[in-house]
Amino acid sequence: MATDKDTTTGHPVPCGVRALSASVSALAERPLFALDAATTRDTIQSLAVLEAKVASFRLAALAHAEEVQVGAETGCTSTGVWAANATRSQKNVSAAQVRLATALETRWTKVRDALAAGSMNAEQVRVVVNALEDLPDDLDAGLVTQAAEALVGSPSSSTPPS
Structure with a gap:
């Protein structure tokens, strides 16, 4: 019987990630020749x-990896270094992603929620968070909130209509 929990940790997330990966792999094996233009457009938007x-x-x-210091057991000096090693990516890129992840979880939750909803893409989120982080430290908190809401709600950060 199939289970929705990981056999080693008992948590459903690892199992779900594996199932999603398997689904994407299965889709990638399907030919696209039968898709008409409208369906192709919808598919590309849905993929985004x-x-x-x-x-x-x-x-x-x-962000969770940073919180639990996932790299400490392996002797990595930071979560960014661990992530770079684990994902075969550049250390500076991984470090920036950990900083972005932490900022989204701790400060820029509206931006995080827009990404999770699919109304912004990862590059837009990176640019928006960098802009928000560059605001002066002494700026009124209400203005910072307004800036975040305006950037999240701007037409350039919305997904195209389907």
Whole structure:
């Protein structure tokens, strides 16, 4: 009988990630020749939303990794270094992703929620958070909140209509 929990940890997330990966692999094996233009457009838009949702979940996992200091057991000097080693990516890129993930979880939750909903993509989120982080420290908190809401709600950060 199939289970929705990981056999080693008892947690459903690892099992769900494996199932999602298997589903994407199965889709990638399907030919696209029978898709008409409208269906292709819808599929590409749906994939963009899916990419945003996966990016959101990945960033949430990175923020959690930072919180639990996932690299400490392996002697890594930071979560960014651990993530770079674990994902075969550049250390500076991984470090920036951990910083972004932490900022989304601790300060820029509206931006995080927009990514999770698929109404922003990962690059837009990175740019918006960098802009918000560059605001002066002594700026009124209400203005910072307004800026975040305006950037999240701007037309350039919305998904195209389906």
